Amino acid sequence: MxxxxxxxxxxxxxxxxxxxxxxxxxxxxxxxxxxxxxxxxxxxxxxxxxxxxxxxxxxxxxxxxxxxxxxxxxxYHHDSDEYKYLYKTLSKADSAGKLTEIGKQALAYAKVLATEAAPRKGDxxxxxxxxxxxxxxxxxxxxxxxxxxxxxxxxxxxxxxxxxxxxxxxxxxxxxxxxxxxxxxxxxxxxxxxxxxxxxxxxxxxxxxxLDYSKVKTYTDESDKLWQQVNPQPFLKKIFADSSYVAKNIEADKFYNRFFEIATSLQGMDKPLLDKIAQAAQVPADSFVNLFTTEEKIIRWKAQNAWWYSLEGTSPLxxxxxxxxxxxxxxxxxxxxxxxxxxxxxxxxxxxxxxxxxxxxxxxxxxxxxxxxxxxxxxxxxxxxxxxxxxxxxxxxxxxxxxxxxxxxxxxxxxxxxxxxxxxxxxxxxxxTLPVPCGITDERRETRDERTNLKVSQNCPAAPYYRWDDIRNFYSALLKN
Missing domain, CATH: 3.40.50.1240 (Phosphoglycerate mutase-like)
Incomplete structure (x- = not known):
């Protein structure tokens, strides 16, 4: 891996x-x-x-x-409650004797985050x-x-x-x-x-x-297929020692996703925090994102990628x-x-x-x-x-x-x-490169040769340079749509 x-x-x-x-x-x-x-x-x-x-x-x-x-x-991660959620969930399981050794390391990690990172949410x-x-x-x-x-x-x-x-x-x-x-x-x-x-x-x-506009059935049907491929169970078995305890006490998808997001956010954290995590958990801070296999990371990311695409992308769905x-x-x-x-x-x-x-x-x-x-x-x-x-x-x-x-x-x-x-x-x-035509502001449909000749006659620059008048006209028309 x-x-x-x-x-x-x-x-x-x-x-x-x-x-x-x-x-x-x-x-x-x-x-x-x-x-x-x-x-x-x-x-x-x-x-x-x-x-x-x-x-x-x-x-x-x-x-x-x-x-x-x-x-x-x-x-820092945007939500202090999610830092605290990880710590409370792991602490409760520890009190019940339901954590593996890796789970106990994760508890120490989560405690540092709840103490040090949660007060700085989003900073x-x-x-x-x-x-x-x-x-x-x-x-x-x-x-x-x-x-x-x-x-x-x-x-x-x-x-x-x-x-x-x-x-x-x-x-x-x-x-x-x-x-x-x-x-x-x-x-x-x-x-x-x-x-x-x-x-x-x-x-x-x-x-x-x-966000209701992004929840149309044509999208959610396809998105659901991606999220259904995300299987939290192998990861949860690394953390929790009792599957029946997990079934009764852990919201599997929620815990899996919160753990993943916070673990990936550590790449943007400062060394003093990473050192505190390593000292408390007795393993390097990056150990926690690496609890997810490469395949698990890819599967989850594909679903996340599709979410962003539907929310603010050019999705035909x-x-x-x-x-x-x-x-x-x-x-x-x-x-x-x-x-x-x-x-x-x-x-x-x-x-x-x-x-x-x-x-x-x-x-x-x-x-x-x-x-x-x-x-x-x-x-x-x-x-x-x-x-x-x-x-x-x-x-x-x-x-x-x-x-x-x-x-x-x-x-x-x-x-x-x-x-x-x-x-x-x-x-x-x-x-x-931009889809901005040079000097053409109407709906004319010239042949390729005609367009080439027109660009030459108008001294059109080669990409990645474009005339400001063309860019402004192109985007101004788009804004009016």
Whole structure:
């Protein structure tokens, strides 16, 4: 059985796969077996890229603005009651003499979590802080000229950085980590840090109380088939010494799923907590996620993956736009803020003059429940699959690629003298292709040769670069749908 080691390898393994394979590459059971950390779903620690070579911008073009949306970094499990549930359940079984030796280790582990982790439910960890520091560092390394002083009327002006965060503490701390890293690289940056309920409409519009749209029979019939393959009994036998006690006292599915989610979340925890677990349980902290066999991890993940897909993906079984609609305010804000940044840049061109501070970046720090539908709404290849057979969904659509911890979308804007503004989109710092046509805004159906000639005549850039006017027209039309 392939094991996860939180101290070594997990982040390297993830990054290696993400960089070696196209973003929409199929993922087989064999690939999942090589990388069992992927079955962590949205708990996967950010797959930090290394040695990426970006496509060179067309001649004469330089970056001048970035629009960004990032999920918060690694965090504690979101529910303190679930930490406590594990401890109470195991403690009760121990009092009845019904725990195996492994079960007693799990009890010690659960006690540490109930004491140390439960009070910090949902909080960002230092692992999460470092994830955002790393993303900010690479943003500055790759596009540092965006943050340099502008020459405005013979004076040097430091461009403005606007940063929004969800009212959730983990998002605010993620924003602070990101901005802190940028300022360590360029102390002159003067950020505007913004968080408040009135901004949640585009930072985090998803409503967890309105999920009925995702419970249609066409989906639940297929989803049930996946969940029915999840068998908690072999795992429970490792923990509990008496099957009759389990039958009478343990909600098997609930215990299995809570244990799994919390165990996979440990990859984002800080070393002091992992050390306390190891000391109390007398086994390494990663021993508990490795109580699940690789096959068990994969089977459960396939059902979990399908849940995310139905909730906010492009599932034809749901065949309703409700999930994607939650991201429309975010996309609208991206378009509006980009237009503002371009207008300010134009005002500062040699042909214009302005006292308004130029805008270097608009940063947004939110949640997976906004970023996932945003990627789908924008029809990014990583999130745009249409799959009716959920047993094969994993071959085309993977939640861990779209919403790992600290997942992020970056739109990098480029300008050149007397030429149209271009945009390149990065998802988790990897270049994306878009379904955006160049210069075609109507329903004309040209032949392939006609389309090619039209693109040449309009000086259409090669992917991953797209004209901003085309992107704005494409997504504006989509928002009106």
């Amino acid at each position: 392939k094991k996860l080691d939180f101290a070594k390898g997990i982040f390297v393994l993830a990054a290696g796969f993400f960089l070696a394979a196209p973003v929409n590459a199929q993922v087989s059971d064999a690939e999942l077996a090589k990388h069992p950390e992927f079955t962590s779903s949205n708990y996967l620690a950010y797959p930090e890229p290394a040695n990426i070579r970006y496509t060179k911008a067309p001649a004469g073009y330089k970056p001048f603005y970035i629009s960004h949306y990032g999920r918060h970094g690694s965090r 960002l960890t230092q692992v999460g802080v470092k994830q955002h520091e790393g993303i900010a560092n690479r943003m500055h390394k790759n596009f540092g000229e965006i943050f340099k002083d502008w020459n405005v009327g013979g004076k040097k002006v430091t461009p403005h950085v606007k940063a929004y965060a969800s009212t959730s503490g983990r998002c605010i701390v993620s924003m602070a980590a990101f901005i802190g890293e940028l300022r360590s690289l360029n102390p002159k940056i003067k950020p505007e840090l913004i968080s408040g309920k009135s901004y949640m409409k585009f930072i985090s519009a998803f409503d967890w109380g309105k 749901i065949n309703r736009p409700d999930g994607l609609n939650f991201a429309k305010p975010t996309l609208q804000n991206i378009l509006e803020e980009a237009d503002e940044a371009i207008a300010v840049d134009t005002a500062h061109s040699p042909a214009g003059s302005s006292s308004i501070t130029p805008i270097a970046a608009t940063l947004r720090f939110g949640h997976d429940a906004t970023l996932l539908p945003l990627a789908a709404l924008m029809q990014l290849p990583i999130a745009n699959a249409k799959v009716s057979d959920l047993s094969k969904l994993h071959e085309q659509w993977n939640d861990f690629k779209i919403i790992p911890m600290a997942a992020n979308l970056q739109m990098v804007f480029y300008k050149a003298k007397n030429k149209p503004v271009l945009v390149k989109i990065l998802y988790n710092e990897i270049e994306q």
